[in-house]
Amino acid sequence: MSECVVPTLTSAEVVASKSVLPEGWKADMSNLAGLDLTLCATELLRRTTSRLPQDVIDALVKGRDAEEPGSRAFNTLNDMVRNIILADGNVSPLCQDTGSIIFWVRHPFGFSQRAARKQLRAAVMEATKRSWLRPNCVESLSGKNSGTNMDPFHDHHPAFHFEEWDQAHIEVSVMQKGGGSENVGAQYRLPDAALGAGRDIKGVRKCIIDAVVKAQGQGCSPGILGVSIGGDRVTGWERAKELVLRKLGTANPDPKMDAFEKELTRDLNTLGIGPMGYGGATTVLGVSAEEMYRHPASFYVSIAYMCWSSRRGTLTLAADGQPSYDL
Amino acid sequence: MIRLTTPLTEEAIRQLKVGDEVLLNGNVVLSRDMGHKFMKEQKPEWLKPILENMVIYHCGPVVRKNADGSWTFVAAGPTTSIREEPYQADVIETYKVRGVIGKGGMGKKTSEGLQKTGAVYLHATGGAGSLLAERVKRVVDVKMLEEFGSPEAFWIIEVEDFPLVVTMDSHGGSLHEIVAQQSQDRAKALMA
Structure with missing residues (x-):
């Protein structure tokens, strides 16, 4: 085997x-x-x-x-x-x-x-x-x-x-x-008191970690994440999904986002969820994140979860x- | 590796522990969202002889109808089981089901049902639709195809060496609970 x-x-x-x-x-x-x-x-x-x-x-x-x-x-x-x-x-x-x-x-x-x-x-x-x-x-x-x-x-x-x-x-x-992966996608609104997540990159990171932990193996991990920061409820989701189309291993054109994605991917793979939630070091294959505009009153983090397939x-x-x- | 053939006895099921690898043979019955709601709410009698001591598989296959009217499974991996959490324990008890195949694991209510009736949750690799369809020897029968549509119908199939892992046993053990707890602890540390 x-x-x-x-x-x-x-x-x-x-x-x-x-x-x-x-x-x-x-x-x-x-x-x-x-x-x-x-x-x-x-x-x-x-x-x-x-x-x-x-x-x-x-x-x-x-x-x-x-x-x-x-x-x-x-x-x-x-x-x-x-x-x-x-x-x-x-x-x-x-x-x-x-x-x-x-x-x-x-x-x-x-x-x-x-x-x-x-x-x-x-x-x-x-x-x-x-x-x-x-x-x-x-x-x-x-x-x-x-x-x-x-x-x-x-x-x-x-x-x-x-x-x-x-x-x-x-x-x-x-x-x-x-459908299984679609079901574990999540949209957060910052600040999020329960998570202790504020309107900054640390807050965004907490949302993503939370979504991956809640998903466990149910979205057929290892997953691929498309994350949009900002937008409205619709444009945020739309962009998050489109980001899943990005080839794994290609650098994010925004160097700050690129560093964020790489560090987050490493950290998510220490969660121990593993393939199909069986435990292991392969929980996500990659994260593709992008910053968008937002209305001053709204701060959405939209996380599209794509299965390994x-x-x-x-x-x-x-x-x-x-x-x-x-x- | 443990080889099991349906129908299963309570005794055989009680011996299984979380982590055991199983190759399943014999008939299994496919059912997912519509089927589980139907079984809990209407408890149809005609399903009793079909399900007693048998295994339910959470799966909505891709099927092909052959020229002679028979069916072939083209892709047949598991669907997410947690959606059946409100129904599963009742279904197991009503129909004396001995096993449930799916992916992602199930919750407390189902675990209690497994313990009470003497049944296990068997995990199959999600997304492995082609690989698992190869282990389907034949389609024996299908019920409620017209009413539910092909992804939701009660397909009765015969499988051969269907590869599974026991992730919830009849003694309260659950691999999913362990992984969830560990990952939640780790997440707390990452968020600190």
Whole structure:
């Protein structure tokens, strides 16, 4: 049980050979309003549901190698690596909770957001039909499952964030956010008397420690934290989630925040919660924090908790229409 | 490593201690949020022969329907168990359940239920959906699929060497309580 499983994934060629995109498929960028993203987004979902980003795999392996060989923490991280290999090889979901689907789309002027919504929804329905996504959209009160991953009332699932930019290419990022990890996310309002947390960086630190201790293993630790400091109740949460998209191991552009993140990550890993809450030294894989504006009267700390199976990916349509994927 | 096969006897369960590693074989019954509310509030009789001396698995699988009408489990890891805390002890007692599989552990009320009836909480690795689906030999039956939808239905599956760890036993032991206490103490020191 205690041999180190090496995370050998299928090669880029094999991944490409399983693509739902016909060989040589290219988007016609001269007709932005007439683009159809359905197929290339279905391919994005096929990849995100079955393949973890390399930086997440590297962090899990690093965590495992630091645990005592044969310990529960070591074996659990080893099983996570085994699971990563299997899901990739079989093109099957890494986790049965394929999450809520959140898209971030950045596009040039002339692109139709209305058309893109329709196409990305179609991609989600197709991925659901192919058992790459579990139908995760139920009526709140009755619990009735729509079966298609579509919001039975409005058009709020999948969730979309659009941004028009001055570049010629298009980026579609997606996150599959599991329910267990979503449930252990937390938003604090400072000052917090119970925690003894004031309106300063020490207070923020206390909130984060508290959230991780309350989460224990229930959000499928080791977790990845996106933390926004400030904003309002909505913008804070929105940013916190988006911060989870940041690659692990990349430095925060704000040197003060970078130092804060590194120290906090070290400290959180002394809590002893470990993988799945079994105990151990790997409680979080990383923290991504950012300071925002705030109303003088409000001070929110929003903490998005992502499980170890951090399924995220980006499709890029280059200026010449060539599609590429980052996993 | 302890090999167990369902149905289980109270005697076998009483011997298990926190930290024991178990490979489970035989039938288990999937149930999560809707199922637990239903079992506590309506106590349906028809579930009694299905659940007596059996194991409940907190799981909402990804399934695929095959051309011949049979089902395949594509991904089947555990869901967070603590949501069933208000219901679990009653369900264990009403249906004489011998084990509950999930992740994240459960609280005091469930621990008391485990002690009273003679049952254990078995922890599976969360997120290991593909790995655990490989240990599902076949789908035996499914109940309430129409009413609850596939993630919430009572799937009855046969598992083979399903890898688990006893994290709450029938004597009041709980690994989750120990880890929580230690991490709370450490957090206090970090916040000082």
